[in-house]
Every structure is written in C-alpha cells, then in structure tokens.
Amino acid sequence: MVGHIVVDPSKCTGCRYCELWCSYTHEKVFSPSLSRIRVIKDDLIGMDYPIVCKHCSNAPCIQVCPTGALYRDKNGLVKLLKEKCTKCGACIEACSYGALFRNPVDLTPLICDLCGGKPVCVSKCPTNALSIYPLMEVHLGKSEHLGKQYTVAVEDYKSILERWGILVKSE
Amino acid sequence: MLSQSRLYGYAGRILRVNLTNREIKIERLDEKFARMYIGGRGFNIARLYYEVPPGVSPLSPENKLMFATGPVAGTGFPLGARLNVSAKSPQTGILGDSNVGGHFAAEMKYAGFDQVIIEGASSTPVYIYIDDGNVEVREADELWGMPISRAYDALRKEIGDPRVQIAIIGPAAENMVKFSGIFFNRTRPAARTGLGTVMASKKLKAIAVRGEGYVEVAKPSLFEKLVEEVELEVYTHEQYWPRRIMGTSRILLAANKIGILPGNHFTEPIVPYAFDVSGEKLALKYNVKNRACFSCIVPCSRVFVVKNKNEAFMSEGPEYEALAGMTVRIGNSDLDRALKAIELVNDLGLDAITTSEVISWAMELYSKELLSTEETHGLKLEWGNMDAVLELIVDIAYRRRFGGILADGVVEAAEKLGKGIEYGFHVKKLEMIQADPRGLKGYGLGFAVSTRGADHLRSEPFVELSDDPELGLKMFGEPEATLRLGVRGKGKLVAYYENICALVDSLGVCKNLAENMNILDYSKTAKLIEAVTGFEVTPVEVRMIGERVVNLERAYDIREGVRRVHDTLPERFIKEPLKKGPSAGHVIELDEMLMEYYEVRGWNKQTGIPTREKLLELGLLDVVEDFVSRGILPACE
Numbered sequence: 165m166v167g168h169i170v171v172d173p174s175k176c177t178g179c180r181y182c183e184l185w186c187s188y189t190h191e192k193v194f195s196p197s198l199s200r201i202r203v204i205k206d207d208l209i210g211m212d213y214p215i216v217c218k219h220c221s222n223a224p225c226i227q228v229c230p231t232g233a234l235y236r237d238k239n240g241l242v243k244l245l246k247e248k249c250t251k252c253g254a255c256i257e258a259c260s261y262g263a264l265f266r267n268p269v270d271l272t273p274l275i276c277d278l279c280g281g282k283p284v285c286v287s288k289c290p291t292n293a294l295s296i297y298p299l300m301e302v303h304l305g306k307s308e309h310l311g312k313q314y315t316v317a318v319e320d321y322k323s324i325l326e327r328w329g330i331l332v333k334s335e
Numbered sequence: 336m337l338s339q340s341r342l343y344g345y346a347g348r349i350l351r352v353n354l355t356n357r358e359i360k361i362e363r364l365d366e367k368f369a370r371m372y373i374g375g376r377g378f379n380i381a382r383l384y385y386e387v388p389p390g391v392s393p394l395s396p397e398n399k400l401m402f403a404t405g406p407v408a409g410t411g412f413p414l415g416a417r418l419n420v421s422a423k424s425p426q427t428g429i430l431g432d433s434n435v436g437g438h439f440a441a442e443m444k445y446a447g448f449d450q451v452i453i454e455g456a457s458s459t460p461v462y463i464y465i466d467d468g469n470v471e472v473r474e475a476d477e478l479w480g481m482p483i484s485r486a487y488d489a490l491r492k493e494i495g496d497p498r499v500q501i502a503i504i505g506p507a508a509e510n511m512v513k514f515s516g517i518f519f520n521r522t523r524p525a526a527r528t529g530l531g532t533v534m535a536s537k538k539l540k541a542i543a544v545r546g547e548g549y550v551e552v553a554k555p556s557l558f559e560k561l562v563e564e565v566e567l568e569v570y571t572h573e574q575y576w577p578r579r580i581m582g583t584s585r586i587l588l589a590a591n592k593i594g595i596l597p598g599n600h601f602t603e604p605i606v607p608y609a610f611d612v613s614g615e616k617l618a619l620k621y622n623v624k625n626r627a628c629f630s631c632i633v634p635c636s637r638v639f640v641v642k643n644k645n646e647a648f649m650s651e652g653p654e655y656e657a658l659a660g661m662t663v664r665i666g667n668s669d670l671d672r673a674l675k676a677i678e679l680v681n682d683l684g685l686d687a688i689t690t691s692e693v694i695s696w697a698m699e700l701y702s703k704e705l706l707s708t709e710e711t712h713g714l715k716l717e718w719g720n721m722d723a724v725l726e727l728i729v730d731i732a733y734r735r736r737f738g739g740i741l742a743d744g745v746v747e748a749a750e751k752l753g754k755g756i757e758y759g760f761h762v763k764k765l766e767m768i769q770a771d772p773r774g775l776k777g778y779g780l781g782f783a784v785s786t787r788g789a790d791h792l793r794s795e796p797f798v799e800l801s802d803d804p805e806l807g808l809k810m811f812g813e814p815e816a817t818l819r820l821g822v823r824g825k826g827k828l829v830a831y832y833e834n835i836c837a838l839v840d841s842l843g844v845c846k847n848l849a850e851n852m853n854i855l856d857y858s859k860t861a862k863l864i865e866a867v868t869g870f871e872v873t874p875v876e877v878r879m880i881g882e883r884v885v886n887l888e889r890a891y892d893i894r895e896g897v898r899r900v901h902d903t904l905p906e907r908f909i910k911e912p913l914k915k916g917p918s919a920g921h922v923i924e925l926d927e928m929l930m931e932y933y934e935v936r937g938w939n940k941q942t943g944i945p946t947r948e949k950l951l952e953l954g955l956l957d958v959v960e961d962f963v964s965r966g967i968l969p970a971c972e
C-alpha cells in the first residue's frame with residue numbers, strides 16, 4: 165500500500181492551515197493556489213473537506229500523461245518530471261478525485277509529495293484531521309464468532325479507522 | 336519570487352471602484368503610508384478622514400465604503416484572518432467601522448489588493464467580481480431581494496467556484512434599515528454601525544473575490560520561529576479548550592455567575608434559566624462540528640443542528656452577542672426558538688445586537704405599560720414572547736408596521752414614539768452590547784469612549800475578568816485595573832487595550848489572540864511586523880501605530896461634533912445600582928475613570944479633544960491643520 169494522506173472531514177474545521185504551510189514548505193510563499201492539498205468548503209452545510217493525492221496504485225494520471233512526465237518513484241509515489249511536462253493538463257482531467265491542481269505560475273500539476281516522509285500538513289493541522297495512511301495495521305480475527313451485529317458494526321467502523329490512518333486486516 | 340516593487344507582507348495594491356461611472360482604478364500601496372497605519376482599520380480611517388469629510392451624508396454617493404486588511408492576513412500566522420470595513424455610519428453619523436473574520440481578507444490579498452474602496456452609487460443593482468487582477472461590475476437584478484443564504488448560494492453558482500469569497504447584504508439593508516450588516520459568505524457579519532445600509536445605498540448587493548496570488552514574508556526564519564512560539568502559547572492557554580468547544584457562547588453562563596447579564600433589558604443581571612440557553616447547553620445538545628476562520632488554530636465556530644422534529648435546521652454559531660440578545664435580553668428561555676431568531680436576523684442581514692436592543696427596549700416599555708398593543712400593531716411584547724419576536728424581526732427588516740418604528744435604531748424609535756428615550760441603551764446612537772457595565776467597569780468606560788459608539792470590541796479589556804490584582808499591578812501599576820469592580824487604573828487599562836485593538840485590527844489578526852488570550856503585546860507585535868514586512872520597529876513605535884489609529888478615529892468623530900459630553904453611558908448604569916447577584920449595589924463611576932482616561936490619552940479633559948501636542952507626537956500634523964482651519968483647535972497656543 166502506497167502511503168498517502170487521509171482526512172477525517174468531521175474533524176476538519178476548514179482553517180486551511182494545511183494549504184498555507186504546504187505552499188510555504190514547497191514554494192516559500194503563502195498561497196493556497198500553490199498548495200498540494202485543497203480544502204473544499206460549503207458554508208450552507210458546514211462542509212470542510214480536504215482533497216489531496218491518494219497516490220492510487222492504478223493511477224489514471226500516469227496512464228494519460230502523453231510524455232511520461234508522471235511516473236511512480238521507488239517508494240510508490242506519483243511524481244512529476246517537470247522538464248518533460250508540456251502543461252497539457254490531461255492528468256488534472258484524469259484524476260477522479262480532482263487531487264491534482266494546476267500551478268498558476270508555471271501551469272504544471274501540483275501533486276502531494278508527502279514532504280519526503282514528514283508531512284507538514286499533518287503536523288500543522290490543529291485538529292488532528294489529517295493522518296498518513298497506512299500508519300499501522302490492526303488485525304481482526306474472523307468476525308462471525310462475534311455475531312451479525314458485530315460484523316455490521318466493524319465493517320462500517322473500518323472506514324472511520326482508515327481516516328485515522330489505520331489499516332484493518334481481517335482474516 | 337517577490338517582485339521588486341512589492342512590499343513584503345502586502346498585496347501592494349489598492350482597488351477603487353466608482354459605481355457611478357463604473358470606473359475602476361488600481362493604485363500602488365505607498366510604503367510611508369503602510370508604515371504609518373500598517374493596514375486594515377488603520378488604512379481605512381487614514382483614507383476616510385481625508386476622503387469623507389463632514390457634511391457628507393452617509394447614504395449619499397459621496398460616502399465611501401472601504402474594505403481593508405493587514406500584512407498578516409494571508410500568511411500562515413495563526414488567527415490572521417481579519418478584514419476591516421469602514422464608512423461614515425448612517426446609524427450614528429460618526430465613524431462606521433466593523434471587523435470580520437472568515438476567508439475574505441486572505442482571498443482579497445491573493446487577488447492582489449490590501450484595500451478595496453467603493454465610491455459613488457449605481458442606479459441599478461450590481462455586484463462586483465474581483466478575479467485576480469480582473470475587476471468587473473456586473474448586474475445583480477436577480478440577486479436583489481434575496482436573503483443572505485440564497486444570495487450566497489446563487490452567486491457562488493453563477494461564478495462557478497466553491498472557493499470564491501463573498502460579501503453580501505440582505506433585504507434589511509436593501510430596505511434601508513439603519514442597522515444592517517455586511518455578511519461574509521453566510522454567517523460572518525461585519526454587523527455593527529450600519530455598513531450594509533451604506534452598501535445598499537450604492538446598490539451594491541455583493542462583492543465576490545477570488546485570487547490565485549500569494550503573500551511573501553520578509554524574514555522567513557524569524558516568522559517561522561514566531562509562529563511556533565505563538566502556537567505553543569495558544570495550545571497551552573487555559574482558554575484554548577473552552578474557546579474551541581464553545582467559542583464566545585461560553586460567556587453566557589460565566590456572565591450569569593458574576594451577575595452581568597442584560598436580562599430583561601438590563602434589569603435581571605442573573606437569570607435562573609442561564610444553563611438552558613448557554614454555550615454549555617449548545618455544546619452538549621446541538622453542536623456537531625467545529626469550524627475556523629482562515630489560518631486559525633482556535634476553531635471557535637460551531638456547526639449546530641436543532642434536533643426538534645418540526646423545527647429542525649442546521650447552521651453555524653451563535654456567538655455570545657446574538658445568543659444573549661435573543662435569549663436573556665428579551666427574557667426568552669427557549670434555546671430552539673432563540674436559534675431560529677438568530678438565523679432570521681442573520682439571513683435578513685440585521686445587526687443582532689441592535690436588533691436585540693430595539694426589541695428589548697420596546698418590551699420594557701410594554702411591561703411598564705408605556706407602550707400599548709395599538710402602538711405595536713397588535714404585538715403582545717411580553718418578555719420572552721417569541722412568536723411576537725419572530726414576527727417583529729421580519730417586520731423590522733421590511734420596515735412594516737411596528738417594525739418600521741424600530742428600523743432606524745433605538746434613538747429614532749424613541750423620537751418617533753415621543754417617549755422612552757431614557758430607556759434607550761446606546762452611546763452615540765450605537766446600541767449597547769450584552770454586558771452590564773455596572774459589573775464590568777472597564778468595559779463600561781470602553782463603551783463610553785469607543786470611536787464607534789457603545790461597543791466592547793474597541794477595547795475588550797478582557798483581563799479585568801481575571802480579578803487578579805497582581806496582574807493589574809504588573810501591567811498598569813494599579814491593582815484595581817484588573818479587578819472587574821475596580822475603578823482606579825481603568826483609564827490606563829482601556830487606553831492600552833484600545834491601542835492593541837486598533838493595532839490588531841490593522842494587522843489583520845483576531846482579538847481572541849491579542850486581547851482575550853492576551854498573547855500579542857507590543858514587543859511581540861514589533862517582531863511580527865518585522866518578520867512579515869521587514870519594517871524594523873521598536874515596541875514604542877508599535878504602540879504609537881495603535882495610538883495613531885485611535886487618535887485619528889477620535890479626530891474624525893470630533894470633526895463630526897463628538898465632545899466629552901458624548902462620552903457617556905445611559906443613566907441607568909450611572910445612577911441605578913444593580914439590584915441582584917454578585918455585582919449588586921454597583922453603579923458605574925464613569926467620571927472618575929473618564930478623567931484618568933483623558934489624562935492617559937493626552938486629550939483635553941474639558942472637551943475631550945486630542946491636544947495639539949498629542950497629535951503632533953503621533954505625526955498627525957495634517958489633523959492639527961485641519962482642526963485649526965475648522966476652529967476646533969486655536970491657531971496658535
């Protein structure tokens with residue numbers, strides 16, 4: 165499993181501290197438009213939802229890139245070779261999460277690089293809404309022994325655990 | 336990355352939009368001006384003083400509506416989200432000024448502007464769309480008449496970008512209700528002093544802004560270090576968790592404990608049902624999620640759900656002022672209905688504080704049988720009658736029936752009815768907030784001298800709630816300064832926090848950090864200014880920036896006719912002791928505190944006019960000359 169940032173939108177406050185410090189870390193200026201993580205908000209329903217690259221194992225962005233500028237590095241992360249990028253934007257179109265953003269300065273795609281392993285957004289987030297996934301694994305035995313309700317509950321709860329960076333392995 | 340001509344920390348440009356001829360001008364930000372006033376509130380008063388002189392009618396095209404933020408907004412400094420809005424106020428006839436959080440200030444900077452100035456007036460409804468450097472005045476016929484939430488939704492869809500930030504007015508402003516605010520996206524208003532009404536007089540329904548630019552700080556490593564220090568101070572602060580859980584709604588129960596609630600229009604300083612309408616109750620039964628302003632690490636805003644099957648709804652907030660205004664001030668103990676009323680007040684675009692004053696004032700008259708059901712057009716204005724209150728709020732916004740009487744504020748309502756002015760709680764025509772100054776004397780002094788009328792956010796001397804005499808001794812050389820019922824030292828206390836407020840409102844930082852948590856003093860602010868802008872300033876110079884802004888605002892008010900006699904409080908607070916609770920027996924000793932305040936300020940004690948020496952010390956030679964030419968100061972001393 166390739167590492168990526170996961171979000172718990174019920175904790176996210178929409179402060180965009182992550183956007184600010186992501187852009188600062190990579191570009192030395194404060195600019196949400198240069199951030200690799202973007203918080204999508206809706207003030208009518210109180211939504212704050214950070215969107216960031218999942219480094220999909222079957223990454224459509226890599227597949228559509230006509231010049232091979234996008235590639236997977238040795239750690240499994242989706243990376244950009246800027247020199248090869250023709251700024252066509254096909255990758256941005258192809259990402260089904262909308263997690264690639266166009267750099268307004270040089271028009272290349274901005275992709276989360278996990279800050280080389282120490283994600284700044286995770287450490288700056290004031291509410292613990294961001295985590296790295298998979299951070300750890302929990303192994304759950306066969307749930308049948310614990311009954312139907314337990315199975316229903318644990319299946320749903322898994323998605324919450326995932327938002328905290330916890331990978332659930334069932335046997 | 337930074338272009339040579341641009342100042343660090345700033346966007347570097349000022350936008351002027353003239354709605355009469357639809358002319359759009361972009362000006363460069365001048366460094367000397369930036370050093371003198373820093374930004375935000377300072378920028379606004381510095382232009383308002385010279386560009387909107389006496390004689391300008393607040394609702395005429397000659398009035399100017401200004402939006403400005405400071406160098407800190409748009410950086411990753413915690414709590415750096417604030418925007419300041421100013422104009423001449425239609426409610427008070429003096430300085431109109433209001434400060435707001437949210438995400439607009441930062442977006443405005445990323446679009447390239449530190450200040451946006453709206454001049455003239457359109458003849459048909461319009462909105463302004465600022466998209467990076469592109470500025471357009473667009474027709475808004477379809478938006479006109481829409482309440483805030485609908486207009487916000489329609490406009491962001493028309494623009495087609497969820498990241499757009501919008502300043503909107505509601506029906507109340509369109510109907511020229513004098514206490515209408517400007518709402519940012521939905522629930523964050525610059526509500527006080529009738530700035531929404533000014534916006535409506537220009538036929539400007541909204542300003543939408545989107546920017547892809549950046550803000551660069553001058554000294555990155557100093558900046559990073561400061562941010563880390565402030566983060567630690569915030570996260571370890573005793574107010575951090577209460578603020579995060581309840582925001583300012585936590586004040587209600589605390590105010591009940593010390594007996595300073597405005598219960599039944601300042602006759603009941605403690606109420607038996609305080610818990611039922613408290614921030615604690617909201618946290619327990621209503622709140623589902625926290626939200627924050629831009630770059631804020633103290634997410635004090637709360638999304639709530641009213642879980643009442645027939646009247647269920649969701650929204651954000653409320654803050655203490657609206658909460659206490661729609662509960663204790665009007666004698667209402669039903670929290671669900673209070674939340675409904677607050678939602679209505681916001682969606683129609685009213686100022687919750689003034690709305691709560693005009694309604695509770697009418698209720699007091701009604702309870703004293705000074706107001707008849709005939710005069711209220713059938714409304715039974717008994718304490719806590721929420722059916723009547725909900726109806727009245729809508730009627731105020733549309734200027735219908737009895738609502739029309741209240742729609743110009745409490746002073747004019749009393750004039751129209753020919754009675755009740757002695758019960759109208761305002762200073763300089765701005766209605767009073769939800770705290771009884773008899774039990775919070777520094778706040779009381781602050782209401783009396785504030786440059787926008789009765790309001791706490793010009794001084795917010797929160798430390799007096801500490802009741803810690805050692806702090807007072809340390810900060811002001813007077814133990815009483817930080818005792819809420821103390822009198823001596825309050826002049827120093829209020830002047831100090833007025834300067835800090837002016838400073839942070841100019842920097843674009845939230846008062847929760849600077850006043851309530853007491854984290855930004857002059858020396859830390861000096862470092863912050865240096866890190867962000869590169870201006871090397873001493874703590875004394877920093878103090879003088881705040882002092883300069885306060886003095887220039889005072890000068891603005893003086894030029895509009897404000898004098899010492901106007902620095903006062905309603906008689907109830909000066910003459911009638913509080914009858915109950917832990918502050919019982921107290922009145923407010925205003926005169927004594929005022930004298931000390933003028934002394935500290937260097938203002939004339941008889942007239943309240945800033946002295947020539949003080950103005951010159953602050954570099955306000957132009958003001959001295961202006962005062963001399965108008966006969967406010969003698970030609971030579």
Ligand code: SF4
Binds near residue numbers: 176290
């Ligand atoms: S820093 Fe955390 S809380 Fe703030 S917007 Fe980002 S994910 Fe949400």
Ligand code: SF4
Binds near residue numbers: 186275
């Ligand atoms: S991990 Fe680093 S690069 Fe990725 S979104 Fe967070 S701050 Fe940006």
